[in-house]
Amino acid sequence: MNASGLNLLIAVAMGLNLLALGSGRVSSLIRAVSFQGMALGAMPFLLSHEFSPWVTLVAVATIVGKGWVIPLLLGRAMRAANIERETDPLIGFVPSLLLGAGGTIAAVGLARILPLRPEHAGSLLVPGALASMLTGFILLIGRNKALSQVCGYLILENGIYLFGLLLIHTTPLLVEAGILLDVTVGVFVIGIIVDRIQRAFDTLDTRKLTVLRE
Amino acid sequence: MIGPLLLFALVALGLGALAGRRSPAVWVALTLAAGVALGAAGVAVGFGLQPDWDWRSGFPVGGQALHLRLDALSALFLILLAGVGLAGTAYSHTYLTLNDGIDPSAPARGRLWWNGLIFHLAVVLINSNGLHFLIGWELFTVCAYFLITLDRRRLAVRQAGWLYLAASHAGTIALFAFFTLLASATGSWDLGPLRERTDLAPLFWLALFGFGLKAGLFPLHVWLPSAHANAPSHVSALLSGVTLKLGIYGLLRFSGWLPVPASAGWVILGLGAVGALAGIVFALVQTDLKRLLAYCSVENIGVILIGLGGALVAAGEPAADWGRLALAGALLHVWTHGFAKALLFLGAGTVVHAAGTRDLGRMGGLWRALPFTAVAFLVGSASMSGLPPLAGLVGEWLVYLGLFDAVASHGPAGWAAGPAVIALALAGAVALATFTKANALVFLGAPRSSPSHALHEPDRWRSAPTFGLAGAVLLLGLAPAFVAPILARASEAWRPFDTGTAAVRVPLISLGRFQLILALVLVGVAFALWRRVHHLGVTRGPTWDCGYAQPSRRMQYTAGAMGGTVGGWFTWFLRPERSQRRPRGPLPDRAFILDRPRETVLEGVVTPVARQVLRVSTAVRRLQHGRLQSYILYIVIGLAALGLIVLVQGGRP
Amino acid sequence: MSLLWDLPLRLAFWLLLAPLVPGLINRIKAWVAGRRGPPLLQLYYDLARLWRKQVVMSSLASPGFILGPAVAWVAVVVAALLLPLGPAGTVLGFSGDALALVYLLALARFATAWAAMETGSAFEGMGVVREVSFAVLAEGSILSALLALGVQSHSLALNQMLAPTVGTGSALLAAGLFTVLLAENCRVPFDDPNTHLELTMIHEVMVLDHSGPPLAAILHGASVKLLLFSVLLVQAVLPVANLPAPAAAALLAGGVLGVVVGIGLVESLIARLAFRKVPLLLTTAFLLCLFALLVAWKGGAG
C-alpha cells in the first residue's frame, strides 16, 4: 500500500550513498550517514500493515541509534581529532562515485534475478540493500581516515538492516539483533576517542596504522 | 621367555633414562642390562632357539591394541641394535663427560635421549601395528635429533641437526601417507603379509621415499654427512650402525609383506649401484674424518640395496634362487657394516678427541699415541674395504655370488646384475683407496700439526667397546658359517608366503674355511718375518726418501692429494670448490691450491628448490603489509571467489 | 691327488719359478737391445742377499712397516694357490674363489700401501695414490673379465671358469687382460721397473724405504704376482683344461713363455706412457673386457 512511500525513502537512502561517496568533507559524510539512519528508522512504520508496539520500538531504537547517537559520537570524535577533510583517498572520489553509481544500477539488475517473494518483488528494498553494502565496502576499502571507514561500516550495516526489513514480520529478533552492530560502531568511536585522548594515533590516519606487518 | 626379556629391556631403558640425570653408574648398568636382554631375545628368535614371537594384547595405545612380533628378520636387526647399543653405551659413559668444551648439561641430556633412541628403535623393530610403528619411528627421529644437537652451542651442530630434522620429517610425511593409505585400504592398522592385495603395489614408492630417506639412499642422503660428522661419536656410531639400517628394515619389511611394482627391484638395484659408487667417491675426496666415514655409509647402504634389489628382481622371475643369495648377502652386510662402522666411529671419536680436530689434513702419526686404537681402526677399515679375512668380504661375496648367478642364468635380470657387479667392483676398489687414505693420514707418517692435549689411549670404558666391536668383525669374518642359520631364517621370514622357493642355502662353509686358513698363514708368516728382521737387527734413521736429509712433515701427502687422482676423474660430478694461488716470479712466495669437497646434491638441487619456495613465501607474506583497507578487500575477494565456486558448481546438477 | 703332497708341490712351483720370470724378461730385453743383460737368475741372487741384510727403518715407521710386506706376500701367494694349474687343476678351489682371488690382490695392495705410508714420505705417498687409483680401473677390468668367463662357464669356481671356448671373446679378453697385467705389475708402458726417476714410478716408489727381508718379500711377491697374471691370462684365453694332461702342460708352459716374451718385446719396443694417458689406456682395457663380456653374454644367449 505505501510501497511507493517506502521506495521513495529507499531511493533517498541510495541517493545519500552517492553523496557519501562523493563528499570529501568528513562532516558531510557523517550528516549523510545520520540522514540515512533516520530514513531507515522510518521504514518499519511504512512496512507494518497495522500498528504493533514491537516494530515501533525497533523503529524508534533505530532512529535514535543510527540517526542521532552515533552521528553525535562521530561528530565528537571528529572534533576531538580535529580533522575535516579526507585527503587523497586510496580510491578517488570520482572513481568511487562511478563505482557506486554503477553498483547501484547493477544492484537493481541483480535484484530482478534473485527469486523474491511476490510482495517484495516490486520494492527497492533488495537493490537498496545491495547498493548500500557496496557503498560501505567502497568506503571501507577506499578511505584513509578511520572516521570515514567507520561511516563506511555504518552504511554497510545500514544495507544489511535494509535487507533485514524483509524479515521484520517473520523473525523480528534477527533484525533487532542488527542493533548490536551499532554497538560495534559505538565501540569503534569510543576507541577512537579513547585513543585520541592517549594521543597514540594522530589525525586518525590509518596509513600510520601499519606497524604490525610481516 | 621372549616377552619377559623384551619387557625387561624396555623397562630397564626407561628406568635408565630416569636415572641418567642423577647417577651415571645406575644408568650405565641399567642400559647395559637392557642391551644384553635385547640381544638375548634377538639371538633366541634369530637362531631358532625359540619360535617366532607374536603377542597381542587388548591394551590399547592411541586407540590401537598392541601387537608385537619378533621374527628372524626383526631379530637380525635387534641383535645389531643390541651390539652397537651396548658398545655405544659403554663408550659414552666416560666419553660424555670428557670436557671438550661441550655444554655442561649435555651429559645428562645425552643419557636421557640415548635411552630414548634405543627404546624407540627397539619398539619399531618389534612392532606389528602401523600406528605404533609410526609413533616409534617419529620418536626415535626426535631422540636422534636431540642427540645430534647435544653440543648445541655450536652453530654447525645446530645447522646439522636442523637439516636432519627437516629431512627426516619429509620422510615421515611420506610414511604418514603410506601407513594411512595402507590402513584405509585394508581397514585396519594391523601389519602383516598381504600378498594378494596387488592394488597396494603403488604404495611401495611412498615407502621407498620415506624409508630410503632414513637409510641414506643416494640422492636422498643430503642430511647424512653433516649429521654424522657433527654428532658426538657414540651417537654417530648408533646413527650409522643402526638407524640407517632401520630404513633398510622398513624397505625389507614392506617389500616382503606387500606386493611391489614390477619395476621396484630394478629401481632399487639401480639406485643401489649408483649410490654405492657415488657414495664412496664422495667419501674419498672428503677432508673431514667423520664425513668420510659418513659417506662410506652411503656406499654400504648402496651395497645392501643392490642385494635387496636383486632379491626383488629375482622374485619376479621363475625359480631364481640367486635372489635369496643376494638377499642373504645384503642381510649379512647389514651386520658387518653396522658393527664395522660403529667401530670406526668410536675409533674416530677417540682420534678426534686426541687430535682435537676432525680435519684429516692436521692429523698424522697418531699410532704412537694410540697404538691399540690404530689396530682396531685398521681392522674396521680393512673390513670396510672388503679385504679377506674380515667380515666385510663375506656379505659382499654373497651378493656377488647372487649377481653372478643372475648373469650366468642369462635371464633378463642379467642386464641389471652385470652392471651392478661392475659397480660393486669399482666401489670396492675406491673404498680401498678411501681407507688407505684415512688410515695413512690419521695414524701414519709424521703429525701434520702440533698434537693436542690428550695424547694417550682412552680409558677402559672407551677402549673395551672398540675392541669388542673389532672382535665381532673378526669373528664374523673367520666363522661366517655360524650366522648362516639366522641369514637363512631371516630371508625366509622376508616373504613368509613364498613357500614355493627352496629353503635358502647360504654357502659360507667354504669361504669360512678359506678365511680361517688365510688368517693363520698371515699370522704365521708375519711372525716369521718379524722374527727374521729382529734377528738381523734394525737400525732406525730418518726416512730415506731418495736422499732427502730431513723431509719436513709438511711435505707429506695431504687429504686433498690422496683423493686427487680418482676425484679428478669425477670432477664433473663432485664439482669441488677450488681456490688456488699459483707460484709467481723467479722466487715464488707462498702458493696454495685448495679443493673443498661440495655437497653436490644438497647445494645443487635441494638449496635452489628451497630458495624458490622461500621466494614464493616472501611474495605471499607481502600481502600481510598492515594496510587495513586491503585486509577488507581480501574478505571481499574471498567472498567473490567462494561465490564463484558455488555459481560454477551450482550450475551443474 | 691328495692335498698332502700336492700343496707343497704347487707352493714350490710358485715360489721357485716366479723369480725366473723377471729374469727371462730382462734377457729378452737385452737380446732385443743387443746387450749382455743381467744373468737369468739375478733376482734369486738379490733375494738371497736381501734376506741376509739388516733392516734400516724410518724413525716414523710402526711395526706395520715390516708386517705390511709379509701380509702382501702371503696374499699374493695364497691367490696363486687358488689358481688352477692346467692339468693339475686346483686344490684350494671353491665356488666363488675367483672373487677371493680379486680381493686377495686388493689385500696385497692395501698392505703395501700401508707399509709405504709409514714413512711419511712425499714420494711414497705419490706412489700409493697412483697404485690405489689405477687399481680402480684394473679391478673393474678383472671383474668384468671374470664375469665374461663366468657367463661362458655358468660357474664361479676358477677351475671351471678357466676352460674357455676360443673365439672373438677370447681375443678381446686376451688384449684386455694383457693390458691389465702390464698395469698391475708395473711394466712399461705404465711404469718402468728399472727407471730411477722417482716421479715416474708407481710400484717402485712405494718401496723406496724398504730394505732387507721385507724388501725381499716385496720383490718376490711382485714376481709371483707377475707369474700369477700370466698363468691366469693363458688359461683364460687358451683351452688348456680341455686338453690331455701332457699337451695341456706344454700349452700352459708355452703360453706363459709367450706372455713373458710379449712383455719383453713391449718393454723393448714401446716407450713409457705419460701419466695423464695411463687412465685412458686402462679404460681401454676395461672396455675390451666389457666387450668380451657382451660377446660371451650374447653367445650364451644365442
Next chain:
Amino acid sequence: MIPLLLILLPLAGATLAAIWPSDRMRPWFLPAIAAPHTVLAWVLMVHPPEVTDGEWFGFDAVARAVLPVVSLLFLICSAYGVPYLRVRGERPNRVFVSTLLAVIGLMSAGLMARHLGVLWIATEGVTLAAVPLLHFNRTPRAFEATWKYLLVGGTGIALSLLGSFCLGYASLQGNGSGDLTFHALAHQGATLSRPWLLIAWVLLLVGYGTKMGLAPMHTWKPDAYGEAPGLVGAILAGGVTTVAFVALLRVRSVLGAAGEGPMADLTLLCIGLFSVVVASLFLLGTRDFKRMLAYSSVEHMGILSVGAALGAPGIGAALFHVWTNSLTKGSLFLSAGNLRRSAGSASMDDVRGLARIAPRSTRLFVAGLFAVTACPPFGIFFSELRILRAAFDGGHTVVTAVFLLGLLFAFFGLARVVLGVAYGPPRSRAATPRVHFSETAGVILPSLLLLALSAWMGLYPPALLESLWSAAVAQLVALP
C-alpha cells in the same frame, strides 16, 4: 534449565568482578568462576540433559562434544591468569577480569546456541568482549592490533548477519514459519529456497570463517595474537575459533539436510586447503614466535575445515582435532607468553638461547612445537592421522597431497623459529628485564598440564569422548 547456568554463572561473575573493589583479590574470580563452570560442563557431559527441539539454548550433542574442552582450557588459563596478573600488577585488571569472564559465558552461549539469531548474537558478543582483552597492554601496537581485529572481525560479523538474513529468507521462500532454530531449518530440508540457501552459506562461511581465521580472512590474527597477553591468545585460539567452527558445522548440517551437502563440502575443502597452504607459506618466513603461533592457528583452522568437508568420519576427526588443538595451542600460547616476558621480545632477530634464559618454559615451548606439528605421543598426531585417513577413505588423493605438503612446510617454518630462539648462545632484547620474570610453578604448571592432557588425549582417548563425537556427528549429519 541447569545448562543455562553455564552461561549465566560467568556473566554473573563478570558483573560481580566489575564492581569488586580490590585489584589484588579480583584475579581470584577467574578460577573461582571457571572451576564450577568446568565441573558443571563435565558433569553435563557425563549425564547429558534432555534437549527439546524447539529451545534456543541447549546442551545438545554438539555442545556436549566441544564445550567441555573449551571450559577446561578456560579453567587452566584462568589458573595461569592469577599469577600472570600479579606479575602485571601495574595494570588495573577490573575490565580484564570481568570481560574474560563474560567471554567464557558468551562462548558457552555460542556453543549451546541452537538458533541462528542467538548464535549470531553470542558470537558478536564474544567479538566485542574480546576487545578490552586485546587492548590490555595499552601500547600503540596493541591499539593497532585491536583496531584491525575490530574492523576486520566486525566486517565478518556483519556478513554473517547478512548470511543469517538470507537463510531466514530462504526458509521464508520455502513457506517456513520463520522459526530459525537449526532443528526447524534442517526439518524444512529441501523446501528451503536453493539460491538463497547457497548465498546464505557463502556469506556465513566468510563471516564465521573470519572469526575462525581462515585465509584470506585471517589477516587480523597475527596482529591480535601477537600483541595480546598469552592467555588471551590461548582462549581466542582455543575457544573463540571453536565457537565459530561449531557455528559453521551447525549451518552445514542445515545445508546437508537441504541436500546441498556436497556444495558445502566443496567450499569448505577449498577454503580449508587454501588456509593450510597460505599459513604454511607464511610460517616459512615469519620471524616472530607469537605471530608464528597465529599462523599455526590459521593452519589448524584449515585442517578443521578440511576435516569438516570429509563427511561423517571427517567431522568426527575434526571434533577430535578441536580438542587436541585447543589443548596444545593453549600450552604453546602460555609458554610463549612466558618466553616473551622473560626475553623482552618475540622476534628471532632479538632473541636466542632461551634455553638458558628460561629453561622450563623453553622445554615446554619446544615440546609444544613437536606437539603441534603432529609428533606423537601428543593428540594432534592422532587427530591429524584420523583426518588423513578420512580423506583417503573419501579418495581425495590430490587434496591430501597438497594437505601433506602444507603440513611439511608448516613444520619447517615452526621448527625454524622455535629451535632458532630456543638454542644457541643466549641473547635477549631485555638484558635487564623490565619486570624480572621468574618461572614460578604458577606460570609453568598450566602449560605443562595442557601438554599432558594433549598427550593423554592422544594415547588413551576415553571411550566416552568417542561416543560424544559420534553422537555429535549423528546430530550434524542428519540423513535426509
